[in-house]
Amino acid sequence: MMPRATPLLKSFWMGGFEGADHINARGEALDMVRVTGHDRCLDADYRAARRLGLLSLRESIGWRLSEDAGGHWDLGRAVHMAQAAQRQGVQILWTLMHYGVPGDLTLLDDAMVPRFARFAGEVARVLRPLCPGPRFYTPINEISFLAWAASVTGDMGPAGMQSQCPSQDSLVSGYLVKQRLVRAALAGMAAIRAADPEARFLHVEPVVHVAPHEDDDPDQRELAQRIGSYQWQTLDMLSGRMEPQLGGHADALDWLGMNHYHSSQWEVPGEKRLAWHLRDPRRQPLSALLHGVWRRYRRPMVMAETGHIGVGRAAWLHEVAGEVQRARALGVPLQGVCLYPLLDRPDWNDTWRWHRSGLWQVPQTEADDRPARRLNRPYARALLCWRSLNEAPPCMQAAPDVDAETPGLLLLLPCAWDDWTAPRQLLLDAWRARCPVRVLEPPRPAAMAPLIRRHTLAPGAELLVLHGEGAGSWADAPTPAQLALLRGALKQDDGPQRWLCWLAGWRADGHADWWRELAAAGLVVQPDAAHPPDGALMQRAAARLPPGWPGVSCKPRRAAPHSYEDEELSRLLRGIPQPCMWLAAPPHLGGTQDAAARARLARRLRAAAWRQPALHLVVDAAELPGDEPRPPNLHWLGPVHDSLHAALAAHVQGIVRWDGASSPGSTLQQCSGDGDPLRPEQLAEMVDRALQPILQRHLGPPAQH
Numbered sequence: 001m002m003p004r005a006t007p008l009l010k011s012f013w014m015g016g017f018e019g020a021d022h023i024n025a026r027g028e029a030l031d032m033v034r035v036t037g038h039d040r041c042l043d044a045d046y047r048a049a050r051r052l053g054l055l056s057l058r059e060s061i062g063w064r065l066s067e068d069a070g071g072h073w074d075l076g077r078a079v080h081m082a083q084a085a086q087r088q089g090v091q092i093l094w095t096l097m098h099y100g101v102p103g104d105l106t107l108l109d110d111a112m113v114p115r116f117a118r119f120a121g122e123v124a125r126v127l128r129p130l131c132p133g134p135r136f137y138t139p140i141n142e143i144s145f146l147a148w149a150a151s152v153t154g155d156m157g158p159a160g161m162q163s164q165c166p167s168q169d170s171l172v173s174g175y176l177v178k179q180r181l182v183r184a185a186l187a188g189m190a191a192i193r194a195a196d197p198e199a200r201f202l203h204v205e206p207v208v209h210v211a212p213h214e215d216d217d218p219d220q221r222e223l224a225q226r227i228g229s230y231q232w233q234t235l236d237m238l239s240g241r242m243e244p245q246l247g248g249h250a251d252a253l254d255w256l257g258m259n260h261y262h263s264s265q266w267e268v269p270g271e272k273r274l275a276w277h278l279r280d281p282r283r284q285p286l287s288a289l290l291h292g293v294w295r296r297y298r299r300p301m302v303m304a305e306t307g308h309i310g311v312g313r314a315a316w317l318h319e320v321a322g323e324v325q326r327a328r329a330l331g332v333p334l335q336g337v338c339l340y341p342l343l344d345r346p347d348w349n350d351t352w353r354w355h356r357s358g359l360w361q362v363p364q365t366e367a368d369d370r371p372a373r374r375l376n377r378p379y380a381r382a383l384l385c386w387r388s389l390n391e392a393p394p395c396m397q398a399a400p401d402v403d404a405e406t407p408g409l410l411l412l413l414p415c416a417w418d419d420w421t422a423p424r425q426l427l428l429d430a431w432r433a434r435c436p437v438r439v440l441e442p443p444r445p446a447a448m449a450p451l452i453r454r455h456t457l458a459p460g461a462e463l464l465v466l467h468g469e470g471a472g473s474w475a476d477a478p479t480p481a482q483l484a485l486l487r488g489a490l491k492q493d494d495g496p497q498r499w500l501c502w503l504a505g506w507r508a509d510g511h512a513d514w515w516r517e518l519a520a521a522g523l524v525v526q527p528d529a530a531h532p533p534d535g536a537l538m539q540r541a542a543a544r545l546p547p548g549w550p551g552v553s554c555k556p557r558r559a560a561p562h563s564y565e566d567e568e569l570s571r572l573l574r575g576i577p578q579p580c581m582w583l584a585a586p587p588h589l590g591g592t593q594d595a596a597a598r599a600r601l602a603r604r605l606r607a608a609a610w611r612q613p614a615l616h617l618v619v620d621a622a623e624l625p626g627d628e629p630r631p632p633n634l635h636w637l638g639p640v641h642d643s644l645h646a647a648l649a650a651h652v653q654g655i656v657r658w659d660g661a662s663s664p665g666s667t668l669q670q671c672s673g674d675g676d677p678l679r680p681e682q683l684a685e686m687v688d689r690a691l692q693p694i695l696q697r698h699l700g701p702p703a704q705h
Contacts, residue, residue: 008335009056010055011056011336013339013387014056015056016057016305017033017045017057017342018032018341019059020060020099021063022098022099022100022156022159023158024156024348024349025157026349028351029064030100030348030351035346036362037362037371041373045342046087046088046090052383053384054339055089055091056090056091056336057090057092057093059081059092059094061078062100063100067119069102069103071102075126079126079127082127082130086131092131093137093202094127094136094138095137095141096116096119096123096139097141099141099149100159106158107150107160107180107181113180113183113187120137120187120189120191121194122195124191124199125196127196133198135196136202137199139203140185140188142206143234144205144230147175147177147181148174151173160177181234182234183246183247200254201252201255205231205234205235205259207260207289207293208228208264209265209274209283210227210266211266211268212224220268224268227268235253235297236248238252238253239297255301255335257304259304259305259340260289260305260306262276262316265282265284276319279465281444281465281467285323287323287327287330290327291331300333302334304338307341308357309355313359313376313379313382314378317382317383318385321385321389325389339359341357343358352638356568360374360376406434407499407500408490409431409437409500409502410440410490411427411438412503413440416441417439417457420504428458436460437457438463439461439462442474443468443472444465445469445470446468446469448467448468450466450467451466452467464489568644569644572637572648573637576635578616578653579616580616580617580618580651581652582648583618583619583656584620601624602624606630616634617633617634619634620639620640620648621638
């Protein structure tokens with residue numbers, strides 16, 4: 001047997017520290033390393049990552065932060081990172097340019113190419129004696145994304161603004177920005193190799209999927225395919241497949257780092273995201289996307305960035321880990337997965353809003369010399385569940401130490417998995433050490449040919465979701481095509497061929513005969529509370545179920561979608577009783593209005609709240625000035641980001657807008673009669689009028705005095 005090659009990465013599970021350093025659309029100079037306090041806590045952060053098995057870490061040096069307009073370098077921060085990494089026994093994978101450029105350059109300037117090469121060579125010269133080999137470098141992070149953002153949006157600030165161009169020429173083209181960045185990356189690689197012949201390169205790019213809104217529209221299908229193909233341009237240029245005059249060559253593609261988030265799949269036209277937490281069937285499995293990258297380039301790969309926000313972090317990690325197993329079973333030589341970011345970070349363009357995306361939360365202040373960290377325990381537990389993933393064979397394993405003859409458990413639900421009220425984690429913990437678990441929820445209706453999607457819930461546990469035409473329940477038996485898909489999913493891995501079929505929440509006599517062909521190892525029925533079983537059936541079921549598993553009380557519930565938006569709004573509205581009305585502020589509230597007008601508006605809002613003490617009013621703006629006492633039922637939420645508006649509308653009993661705009665999906669819409677923005681003096685009367693039906697609905701008719 002050939003000896004196994006020494007891996008170049010110290011760990012399969014990796015972590016990344018946010019390092020964006022560009023100037024945003026508001027003119028704010030970003031330094032994510034500083035704002036998260038990471039520069040002041042290097043040893044502590046590396047030690048915490050090491051304790052969770054994250055020995056390979058991505059760090060950004062920051063070209064803009066390290067070179068001034070005169071071309072002078074200051075690599076002190078990178079040196080401190082390298083020294084701390086040595087002390088803590090972790091490996092750093094370095095990113096040189098994380099969007100930002102020195103103040104005298106723009107992304108539209110050819111002069112950046114030789115300047116970046118000189119900078120890259122200096123970085124390699126300084127870090128070579130400080131870091132054990134092999135040293136990995138990402139010359140420019142996400143060239144594809146950076147070229148798009150610089151040419152289509154204002155998010156890259158003055159470095160990418162089209163106004164920098166003296167005329168409307170080809171310099172504003174995102175494609176030419178991409179070419180310029182590729183030239184800079186190639187020049188930087190050559191300079192690094194000259195200073196460090198052992199250097200390795202990790203090119204980090206997004207991997208995405210684009211779907212048409214109407215699949216039967218050939219124009220939309222062509223548009224989706226064309227936009228999806230743009231993701232290959234950067235790597236094709238680096239390898240010389242495209243635009244060979246740039247100097248690309250096959251050896252330039254060393255390692256590939258693919259970035260994928262829940263928002264990395266969308267539809268055209270409109271760019272609406274294909275919702276992951278709602279299990280949109282148009283989404284492509286991550287394993288299929290990674291396999292496509294492998295077929296095209298045949299290079300070693302890592303997932304260089306992946307993660308989620310809010311309540312979805314742990315579930316996303318389980319999903320990614322399962323897809324990694326499937327990708328490796330397809331022959332993809334995936335060498336690692338990088339959780340990104342390890343520390344929570346603020347939004348680039350709305351720096352007051354933190355994403356709540358990290359493995360650790362951080363204080364939203366820069367004042368502390370050593371800011372505290374708070375571990376997100378569900379996220380960390382999910383990571384520890386998969387810590388042996390690198391040692392597992394590339395096929396999907398059922399569960400550790402399980403006899404091959406042990407039947408798997410096929411759990412058939414009466415409702416969606418996310419809406420099932422039973423203690424789901426208890427089920428997974430109790431069963432997955434014994435045998436593989438497959439959960440099947442009722443089919444989801446969709447205007448498409450039948451298909452099945454597999455979603456990993458935990459090691460050895462998957463959710464199977466059938467999509468296609470038909471009822472979204474078990475009122476009708478699955479079609480032959482759906483049954484064929486289900487049988488195929490149960491036989492795709494090397495797990496058992498026999499399944500114990502558990503019908504959860506069904507009547508004792510209500511199951512159809514077609515289940516029996518799937519239940520070769522037996523059938524267990526857990527009836528609903530309205531139809532208790534006879535004693536013999538309950539005894540047989542109790543013998544099969546995990547110890548302490550609840551009985552007939554597990555009934556489906558109807559709930560809002562379980563998502564990070566709902567969690568964020570629950571936090572925002574914590575302590576505010578219902579009934580609650582949203583006073584939707586106009587965009588200019590607290591901004592350009594004169595002080596006197598703002599003071600009058602504040603008085604009228606407070607007066608409206610005092611007049612209706614039983615109704616709580618929430619305002620999505622910073623509190624207006626004024627010395628009057630603040631009513632306890634008037635709540636200033638601060639600016640609420642657009643992405644949370646739909647969730648906020650679902651949490652309140654009514655919405656009043658005073659900017660003259662409509663409020664889609666709201667339960668109440670009010671504006672001035674002529675559609676113009678309301679004047680402050682109109683607000684009190686309008687609010688009183690709007691509150692009456694809500695007060696009567698929730699509090700009864702007004703008291704008679």
